[in-house]
Amino acid sequence: MIENVKELLKAHEGLKHEVYLDLENSSTVPKEVIEAMLPYFSQRAYGNPTLTHKPGWEAFETIMELTQKIAHFLGCKTLEEVNFTPGETEANNLALIGTAFSMKDKGKKLVISEVEPISILHVTELLQKYGFKTTKVPVDKEGFINLEKLGEVVDKETILVSLSAANHEIGTVQPIKEALEIVKDKNSGTIFHTDASDAYGKIPFTVKDLGVDLATVSSYKILGPRGIGALYVRQGVNVERILEGQIGTQKLWPGVENTPLIVGFAKASELAFQNFENNVNHMQKLQDKLLAGIFGRISDVKLNGPKGDRRAPDNANVSFLKCEGEALTIELSLSGVYVSSGSACTRRILQPSHVLVAIGRNFEEAHGSILMKITRYHTEEDINYVLDVIPKAVERIREITGSTGVE
Amino acid sequence: MSRMPLPYNPKVLELFRNPKNLGKMEDATVVAVAGNPACGDMITFYLKISDQEVIEKASFESYGCAANIATASIVTEMIKEMKLEDAWKITWKSVAEAVGGLPSIKFHCGILAVGALKRAIRAYCKNKRLSPGWLPEELSFEEKQALEEEELSRILSKRMRTEE
Numbered sequence: 001m002i003e004n005v006k007e008l009l010k011a012h013e014g015l016k017h018e019v020y021l022d023l024e025n026s027s028t029v030p031k032e033v034i035e036a037m038l039p040y041f042s043q044r045a046y047g048n049p050t051l052t053h054k055p056g057w058e059a060f061e062t063i064m065e066l067t068q069k070i071a072h073f074l075g076c077k078t079l080e081e082v083n084f085t086p087g088e089t090e091a092n093n094l095a096l097i098g099t100a101f102s103m104k105d106k107g108k109k110l111v112i113s114e115v116e117p118i119s120i121l122h123v124t125e126l127l128q129k130y131g132f133k134t135t136k137v138p139v140d141k142e143g144f145i146n147l148e149k150l151g152e153v154v155d156k157e158t159i160l161v162s163l164s165a166a167n168h169e170i171g172t173v174q175p176i177k178e179a180l181e182i183v184k185d186k187n188s189g190t191i192f193h194t195d196a197s198d199a200y201g202k203i204p205f206t207v208k209d210l211g212v213d214l215a216t217v218s219s220y221k222i223l224g225p226r227g228i229g230a231l232y233v234r235q236g237v238n239v240e241r242i243l244e245g246q247i248g249t250q251k252l253w254p255g256v257e258n259t260p261l262i263v264g265f266a267k268a269s270e271l272a273f274q275n276f277e278n279n280v281n282h283m284q285k286l287q288d289k290l291l292a293g294i295f296g297r298i299s300d301v302k303l304n305g306p307k308g309d310r311r312a313p314d315n316a317n318v319s320f321l322k323c324e325g326e327a328l329t330i331e332l333s334l335s336g337v338y339v340s341s342g343s344a345c346t347r348r349i350l351q352p353s354h355v356l357v358a359i360g361r362n363f364e365e366a367h368g369s370i371l372m373k374i375t376r377y378h379t380e381e382d383i384n385y386v387l388d389v390i391p392k393a394v395e396r397i398r399e400i401t402g403s404t405g406v407e
Numbered sequence: 408m409s410r411m412p413l414p415y416n417p418k419v420l421e422l423f424r425n426p427k428n429l430g431k432m433e434d435a436t437v438v439a440v441a442g443n444p445a446c447g448d449m450i451t452f453y454l455k456i457s458d459q460e461v462i463e464k465a466s467f468e469s470y471g472c473a474a475n476i477a478t479a480s481i482v483t484e485m486i487k488e489m490k491l492e493d494a495w496k497i498t499w500k501s502v503a504e505a506v507g508g509l510p511s512i513k514f515h516c517g518i519l520a521v522g523a524l525k526r527a528i529r530a531y532c533k534n535k536r537l538s539p540g541w542l543p544e545e546l547s548f549e550e551k552q553a554l555e556e557e558e559l560s561r562i563l564s565k566r567m568r569t570e571e
């Protein structure tokens with residue numbers, strides 16, 4: 001197997017340009033972030049922050065100062081509201097399972113939407129085995145939650161509602177504030193969680209303005225290192241630990257704090273927020289260019305998700321009809337353009353992306369879907385290159401499709 | 408819903424990049440399809456068969472993944488100049504072997520390719536009102552699997568429509 005991968009990599013030799021657009025699935029970490037992290041592996045603050053020696057106190061100082069920073073970007077009231085976890089998946093698990101644990105006597109009902117990330121979806125499935133029930137609120141053709149339905153399904157039994165702030169696949173920016181009001185109106189005791197991983201650093205919000213009880217943020221989604229994220233837990237909200245072990249500075253996550261990763265996460269946050277508007281404008285400009293270029297050059301293309309301001313500035317998700325997505329990702333990779341697909345062929349159980357299905361895309365439309373995300377580091381040249389490569393790749397795969405499937 | 412790592416081997420990659428015998432055949436004696444456009448995975452085989460029951464030409468079109476493209480392509484190579492009887496004996500396993508092995512999650516793509524081939528052979532015999540001894544009445548493994556996959560995708564897409 002490994003030999004095969006070596007050969008696959010060899011096939012990529014001599015690429016003259018490479019553009020990484022698969023930011024949904026992992027990130028490229030900018031130099032500034034890596035440089036900020038480096039000293040923390042062995043030069044300073046390498047101690048355990050709970051211990052009584054210099055490297056330990058340095059670690060404590062570092063973690064507290066950086067927690068302060070992230071708390072500020074999120075708009076928290078206190079430092080204690082920021083709880084580091086090893087990532088978005090873990091923060092979502094903590095939010096859902098931790099709330100289910102703490103609220104199990106108040107009710108057994110969870111409400112999510114049909115377009116939540118896998119780390120929400122699968123956790124609710126797990127909880128169903130332990131007596132909890134989940135209701136999924138439908139979304140419209142652009143991925144917006146049906147607020148009326150949301151109001152109908154939340155009841156006295158509902159202990160938690162979880163709706164992501166910006167959709168990870170199709171970029172839909174949800175009306176979280178409105179949704180929250182509807183939920184609290186029906187049941188003021190319901191805990192409201194939002195996975196804000198795709199909103200943090202891209203869409204202006206604070207947890208205070210939104211009024212949410214819990215919010216997930218992730219480091220790699222803002223070009224920080226993988227392996228770190230955080231769960232915001234509003235003061236006064238009780239979430240139980242889901243793992244046990246040595247508790248240090250993080251009351252909700254046991255184990256030794258990973259100071260270099262926290263440094264990287266904080267640095268990435270700082271870079272995303274220090275020129276927030278410029279960054280967003282840059283992403284939006286390239287997003288427009290990319291989408292306009294694709295629609296101008298290629299026929300039979302569909303945009304997945306909304307247009308304009310109601311779409312996250314980095315997200316481009318399009319379906320190329322008569323063009324299977326996995327084949328297309330390989331073809332693009334061989335030209336140095338790295339993307340992912342929601343095609344059933346890329347999935348273990350041969351079903352297309354549940355998000356695309358939820359917005360009413362049929363199998364065929366999902367079959368040729370490609371997800372791309374833009375960062376502030378991408379350039380006009382990058383997008384020009386992508387726009388040069390994609391039409392050729394689509395044309396070649398469509399040639400293989402030929403008349404197959406044409407009724 | 409999870410993804411899988413797909414370490415395709417060099418042979419699959421080569422056939423994906425430069426598929427042999429790609430495209431519609433205008434003078435085909437028989438055409439067969441396997442898979443379902445509703446789910447995407449779909450393959451068409453075109454065969455030109457002589458009166459001596461020899462496959463003179465074969466070509467394909469694939470609306471599927473790289474494994475599907477590669478296996479279909481190699482099948483068209485394997486059966487060239489072959490007698491129908493011998494072509495019938497080709498199994499998805501021998502095809503998977505011929506492309507240097509497939510990741511297990513991609514077995515069905517090879518099965519679909521061979522399913523389409525066997526359907527084509529069966530259709531030819533039916534059209535010509537032939538019932539040679541080597542052609543069993545019972546569907547082959549690959550034909551059955553193709554049917555199953557088509558059925559599954561029909562159910563899935565129906566479920567999707569009713570959920571809308």
Ligand code: FES
Nearest residue numbers: 345471472475516
């Ligand atoms: S054709 Fe869909 S997985 Fe191979």
